[in-house]
Amino acid sequence: MLISGFSLDCERLPAALPIWRASVRSETWTVVARGVAANGGRLLALWGSDRTQGAAGSLVVSVAYVVRDGLLWLDLPLSKRAAIYPDLTPFFSCAGRMQRAATDLLGVVAEGATDQRPWLAHGGWPEAYLPLRRDTSARAPGVAREVTDYPFVRVAGDGVHEIPVGPVHAGIIEPGHFRFSVVGEKVLRLEQRLGYKHKGIEQRFAGLPPLEGYRLAGRVSGDSTVAYAWAYCMALESVAGCAVPVRALWLRALLLERERIANHLGDLGALGNDAAFAFGLAQFSRLREEWLRLAKEAFGHRLMMDCIVPGGVSSDIEHAIADRLVRQCDSIAHEVQTLRQVYDEHSGLQDRFMTTGQVLPELAARLGLTGLAGRASGQAADLRCHRPWAPYDQLAVRIATQSKGDVAARVAVRFDEVFESLRLIRAILLWLGESDGGSEIRGEVRLPAKAALGAGWVEGWRGEVFVALEWDGERGASCLRRCHCHDPSWQNWPVLEHAVIGNIVPDFPLINKSFNLSYAGHDL
Incomplete structure (x- = not known):
C-alpha cells in the first residue's frame, strides 16, 4: 500500500x-x-x-x-x-x-x-492497576483509592463563572459531567468528563468463547445492538474465513435499517421536545413505539437484540410479517412527511434549530467529526455508499448530507435518512420475497487452529462501528485473546465541546441531543 x-x-x-x-x-x-x-x-x-x-x-x-x-x-x-x-x-x-x-x-x-x-x-482503582494486562499482578484487586477530583481547565476573567452539570442527571440519562465556563448565559468553554459507565467489557470479552461473544457485543450500546453484533460477527467470520449465506446478509441489512429508523424517530421527537414543541415528542414517540412493537413480533425483540449471530442470523421472517413490514413503511413514510412539513414551517422551532450548535465543514474536517453529525457538516462519508458491502453493493444507497452544521442540519439529515432507510427496507423485503437464492440463513463458523486477527466495520445509525478481534488458536485456547469495540462517539464527543461555544446555556440540551452521542459505547 x-x-x-x-x-x-x-x-x-x-x-x-x-x-x-x-x-x-x-x-x-x-x-x-x-x-x-x-x-x-x-x-x-x-x-x-x-x-x-x-x-x-x-x-x-x-x-x-x-x-x-x-x-x-x-x-x-x-x-x-x-x-x-x-x-x-x-x-x-x-x-x-x-x-x-x-x-x-x-x-x-x-x-x-x-x-x-x-x-x-x-482515581478509585488500586495503584498500578492495569485491567487489560495479561500479567495477573497488574490486575490484582488491591486496595481501592479515593476517587480524585478531575483537573478541569479553568477559564479566568471578569464575570466568568463555572456551571457544573452532572454526572448524575434528571430522568434516565446516562452519567456524564459537563463543566461550563460562562459569562451571563453565553458559553465560553465546555469541558467534558466521561468514563462513569466503564463496565470492563473489553476484559470480559477475553474470557468468552468466540461463538458467544456476539451477545456481549450486542450489549455494548443498546441503541446500536444490531450494528455492534454485525461488526463483531463480521470480525469473527473474517478470522474463520467463512461465507455467510446471501439471504442472511439481506436479513442483516433489514435489521440494521430498522435500527436506524427507530433511533431517528426517537431523536426527532426528543429534539422537538427540547425546543418546547411537545407535539413533536408525542407524535414521534407514537411512531417509534409502533415501529418497535412490530419489531418484537417480527424478530422476537423490540431492539432486535441477538438476531445477528456468527455465520448469519437467528431466524427468518414469514411472508405475512414481511407484508406488514412493507405496509408499516408506507404508513410511517406518510406520517413522517407530514411531520417534517410541520417542523419546517414552525417558526419557533426553526428559530431554536437554525445556527444553534454550529460546526462548519472546515472545523468538522479538522476535528474528525464523523457519522450522522459529520454528514450534517459537509463530511460526506457513509460506508453503505462509499464502501458498500453485501448486500449494500446492490442497493445504491443515497447519502444524506447538509453543510450548515447546526441543529437544523442534523435534523434534516435524520429526516432524509429515515426516508432513504424506508426505501431500502422496501427493496430488501422485495428481494427476500422474490429471491430464489436458497433459504439458508446461517453458515458454519470454524475457527482456525492458529492465531488470527479479524475486523468488522459497519455503518451504524450514529456512524462507523468498528470491532477488532484477536484469536489465539495455536495454543488450543477456547476464548478470545482480545476484542476492541469502537463507537463513533469517541470522535464526536470532543467536537460537541466546540459546537456549544458562543451559544447560551439553555441551548445545550438541544445541541447535545442533536448529536445524541453514546456514553455506554464510549466508556465500555
Whole structure:
C-alpha cells in the first residue's frame, strides 16, 4: 500500500470490506500518520493489546485509519519496560482521549502528548492497576483509592463563572459531567468528563468463547445492538474465513435499517421536545413505539437484540410479517412527511434549530467529526455508499448530507435518512420475497487452529462501528485473546465541546441531543 509516497507492506484480511493490516516500527508509525492526514484520511480507532506470553511477545498499540483503499490496521509492538509510542494528536486531534484510555487500561503511553490526565480511571482503582494486562499482578484487586477530583481547565476573567452539570442527571440519562465556563448565559468553554459507565467489557470479552461473544457485543450500546453484533460477527467470520449465506446478509441489512429508523424517530421527537414543541415528542414517540412493537413480533425483540449471530442470523421472517413490514413503511413514510412539513414551517422551532450548535465543514474536517453529525457538516462519508458491502453493493444507497452544521442540519439529515432507510427496507423485503437464492440463513463458523486477527466495520445509525478481534488458536485456547469495540462517539464527543461555544446555556440540551452521542459505547 502506498501512503503519501511511502510504501507499506500489508496483508489483506479476509473481511467483507477492504481491510489491510501491517506491523510497523516507531518511525513508520509517525510517517504513516502524517501521510494519512495529508491525503485526507481519517483516524477510526486507537487501542492497545497485551500479546505477551510469559517472557515472549510484547505490548502492542494499534490504530485503524480510513484511507483511499479501505481500512488500514497498524500494529506497533512496544517494550514492557518502556511502553511508549509517538503521539498522534498533531495529526488527529480525536486521538487524545483514545490514547489516554489506552494508558489507563494497558499502561501504554503516547510520548509527548500534552494532555496526560487519566480518562477512564477516575482515581478509585488500586495503584498500578492495569485491567487489560495479561500479567495477573497488574490486575490484582488491591486496595481501592479515593476517587480524585478531575483537573478541569479553568477559564479566568471578569464575570466568568463555572456551571457544573452532572454526572448524575434528571430522568434516565446516562452519567456524564459537563463543566461550563460562562459569562451571563453565553458559553465560553465546555469541558467534558466521561468514563462513569466503564463496565470492563473489553476484559470480559477475553474470557468468552468466540461463538458467544456476539451477545456481549450486542450489549455494548443498546441503541446500536444490531450494528455492534454485525461488526463483531463480521470480525469473527473474517478470522474463520467463512461465507455467510446471501439471504442472511439481506436479513442483516433489514435489521440494521430498522435500527436506524427507530433511533431517528426517537431523536426527532426528543429534539422537538427540547425546543418546547411537545407535539413533536408525542407524535414521534407514537411512531417509534409502533415501529418497535412490530419489531418484537417480527424478530422476537423490540431492539432486535441477538438476531445477528456468527455465520448469519437467528431466524427468518414469514411472508405475512414481511407484508406488514412493507405496509408499516408506507404508513410511517406518510406520517413522517407530514411531520417534517410541520417542523419546517414552525417558526419557533426553526428559530431554536437554525445556527444553534454550529460546526462548519472546515472545523468538522479538522476535528474528525464523523457519522450522522459529520454528514450534517459537509463530511460526506457513509460506508453503505462509499464502501458498500453485501448486500449494500446492490442497493445504491443515497447519502444524506447538509453543510450548515447546526441543529437544523442534523435534523434534516435524520429526516432524509429515515426516508432513504424506508426505501431500502422496501427493496430488501422485495428481494427476500422474490429471491430464489436458497433459504439458508446461517453458515458454519470454524475457527482456525492458529492465531488470527479479524475486523468488522459497519455503518451504524450514529456512524462507523468498528470491532477488532484477536484469536489465539495455536495454543488450543477456547476464548478470545482480545476484542476492541469502537463507537463513533469517541470522535464526536470532543467536537460537541466546540459546537456549544458562543451559544447560551439553555441551548445545550438541544445541541447535545442533536448529536445524541453514546456514553455506554464510549466508556465500555
